[in-house]
Amino acid sequence: KGGFNKVLQSIESIAVRYGAKFNYNSDVREIMVDDKGVATGIRLGNGDMVTSDIVICNADLVYAYNSLLPKTSYAKTLGNKELTSSSISFYWSMNTVVWQLQAHNVFLAKDYRESFDQIFKDLTMPEEPSFYVNVPSRIDPTAAPDGRDTIVVLIPTGHISDRVNVDLDLLVKRARNQVIETLEKRLKITDFRSMIDNEIVNDPRTWQNKFNL
Ligand SMILES: Cc1cc2nc3c(=O)[nH]c(=O)nc-3n(C[C@H](O)[C@H](O)[C@H](O)COP(=O)(O)OP(=O)(O)OC[C@H]3O[C@@H](n4cnc5c(N)ncnc54)[C@H](O)[C@@H]3O)c2cc1C
Incomplete structure (x- = not known):
C-alpha cells in the first residue's frame, strides 16, 4: 500500500x-571544492554555504560533473557520451x-525493433510508439477511490539534444492521441477520453x- 513513495x-x-x-526544496547550485580537489561543502540557491567533512551527491552524473563541480575535461567527455532514451508520461x-x-x-x-532507431538515432518518438x-x-486500493482507477502511461522517446529540433508540444499531443486510439482499438473501449478526470x-x-536529468 502507498506505492514506491x-x-x-x-x-x-x-x-x-x-x-x-x-532539507527539502533546497536547490544545490555548487559543490565547493578546495585547491586539492577535495569537496568541502555546498552552496545553495539562496546563497547559503554549508560546509561538511563529506559531500555525497546523488544527482545525475553528467549534470553533477557539468553543473555542480568545477569544469574538468572528464565532465566534457561525460557530456559527449551516448544517453539513454527519455519519455513522455501521462498520469490519469x-x-x-x-x-x-x-x-x-x-x-x-x-x-517495434525498427521503432527503436527513431528513439535512439533520430531522438524522437516512433511513428507508431510502443x-x-x-x-x-x-x-493497491489506496491508489484510487472506490470505483475509479489511476493510470500511468510511459512512452519512450528520444532525449533532448542540440542535434535535433523536436517540437515537444506537438509530440505530447501526438503521443496522447496515439495512446488513446491504441487503447480503444486493442481493448475495445469507446470514448476513453471521457473517462479521464484529471491529467498530469x-x-x-x-x-x-x-x-x-
Ligand atoms: C520516466 C522514468 C521511468 C523510470 N522507470 C523506472 C522503472 O520502471 N524501474 C526502475 O527501476 N527505474 C526506472 N527509472 C529509473 C529510476 O527512476 C532511476 O534509476 C532512479 O530514480 C535513480 O535514483 P537516484 O536516487 O539515484 O536518483 P534520482 O531519483 O534522480 O534522485 C536524485 C534527486 O536529486 C535531486 N536533485 C538533482 N539535482 C539537484 C540539485 N542541484 N539540488 C538539489 N536536489 C537535486 C532530484 O530532484 C532528485 O530528487 C525511470 C526513470 C524515469 C525518468
Whole structure:
C-alpha cells in the first residue's frame, strides 16, 4: 500500500530516527571544492554555504560533473557520451475502473525493433510508439477511490539534444492521441477520453528542468 513513495518515507523515518536532518526544496547550485580537489561543502540557491567533512551527491552524473563541480575535461567527455532514451508520461485519474487493463500492460508497435532507431538515432518518438501502462489501483486500493482507477502511461522517446529540433508540444499531443486510439482499438473501449478526470504530463523538459536529468 502507498506505492514506491512509501519506501522513501520509510527510509526517511529510519534516517531521522538515527539523527539525520532532511532539507527539502533546497536547490544545490555548487559543490565547493578546495585547491586539492577535495569537496568541502555546498552552496545553495539562496546563497547559503554549508560546509561538511563529506559531500555525497546523488544527482545525475553528467549534470553533477557539468553543473555542480568545477569544469574538468572528464565532465566534457561525460557530456559527449551516448544517453539513454527519455519519455513522455501521462498520469490519469479515471472516473471509472478500466477492467480491460491489468496492473502491468505493454503495447508494442508492429515494427517495434525498427521503432527503436527513431528513439535512439533520430531522438524522437516512433511513428507508431510502443508504450507501457501501469494501473497502481489494480493492486493497491489506496491508489484510487472506490470505483475509479489511476493510470500511468510511459512512452519512450528520444532525449533532448542540440542535434535535433523536436517540437515537444506537438509530440505530447501526438503521443496522447496515439495512446488513446491504441487503447480503444486493442481493448475495445469507446470514448476513453471521457473517462479521464484529471491529467498530469511529464515530458523530456520535465525530467531536465525538475530533476536535472
Ligand atoms: C520516466 C522514468 C521511468 C523510470 N522507470 C523506472 C522503472 O520502471 N524501474 C526502475 O527501476 N527505474 C526506472 N527509472 C529509473 C529510476 O527512476 C532511476 O534509476 C532512479 O530514480 C535513480 O535514483 P537516484 O536516487 O539515484 O536518483 P534520482 O531519483 O534522480 O534522485 C536524485 C534527486 O536529486 C535531486 N536533485 C538533482 N539535482 C539537484 C540539485 N542541484 N539540488 C538539489 N536536489 C537535486 C532530484 O530532484 C532528485 O530528487 C525511470 C526513470 C524515469 C525518468
